[in-house]
Amino acid sequence: MIEVKEPKKEIPVIGTLKAMFIVFKHLFQKPITTQYPEQKRIIEDRFKFRIFLSLDDCVGCTLCEQVCPNKSIAMTSLNRANPRNKRKIYPDVNFGTCTICRNCEEICPTDAIYLTHVFETSRTRNSFTYTPEELSLPEDEVIK
Ligand code: SF4
Numbered sequence: 001m002i003e004v005k006e007p008k009k010e011i012p013v014i015g016t017l018k019a020m021f022i023v024f025k026h027l028f029q030k031p032i033t034t035q036y037p038e039q040k041r042i043i044e045d046r047f048k049f050r051i052f053l054s055l056d057d058c059v060g061c062t063l064c065e066q067v068c069p070n071k072s073i074a075m076t077s078l079n080r081a082n083p084r085n086k087r088k089i090y091p092d093v094n095f096g097t098c099t100i101c102r103n104c105e106e107i108c109p110t111d112a113i114y115l116t117h118v119f120e121t122s123r124t125r126n127s128f129t130y131t132p133e134e135l136s137l138p139e140d141e142v143i144k
């Protein structure tokens with residue numbers, strides 16, 4: 001029977017020492033946890049968006065609902081005086097599934113739906129869905 005000798009494995013000394021050094025270094029570093037909302041980190045504009053809706057400009061064409069890839073938009077009945085919106089339907093938006101692809105903004109024929117650099121849209125009691133009226137309000141006036 002032939003004896004097969006396994007080749008000797010080299011011990012990765014430099015890699016091991018580097019890893020130990022990184023772990024050791026972190027022992028003396030302060031944690032980077034931010035005490036939000038008291039402390040706020042700088043977040044670039046390109047990472048924060050909220051959708052707004054101009055109720056007077058929405059004609060209820062449903063294009064935004066059709067183009068949304070995640071079904072985050074649903075048309076909702078809203079009884080308000082607007083001669084341009086004869087079907088009295090407006091979009092609501094579920095921010096829990098919206099990926100900020102901007103398709104709705106691009107396709108809207110009247111620029112009624114648009115994204116702004118507002119953020120901090122967290123909610124405690126209600127769902128992630130903003131009604132058409134809530135979409136038309138400044139964020140600090142939305143009851144959460
Ligand atoms: S927001 Fe724009 S695309 Fe959506 S229903 Fe209203 S007019 Fe049509």
Ligand code: SF4
Binds near residue numbers: 068072098104
């Ligand atoms: S930004 Fe994209 S994912 Fe979000 S509601 Fe508009 S179409 Fe849907």
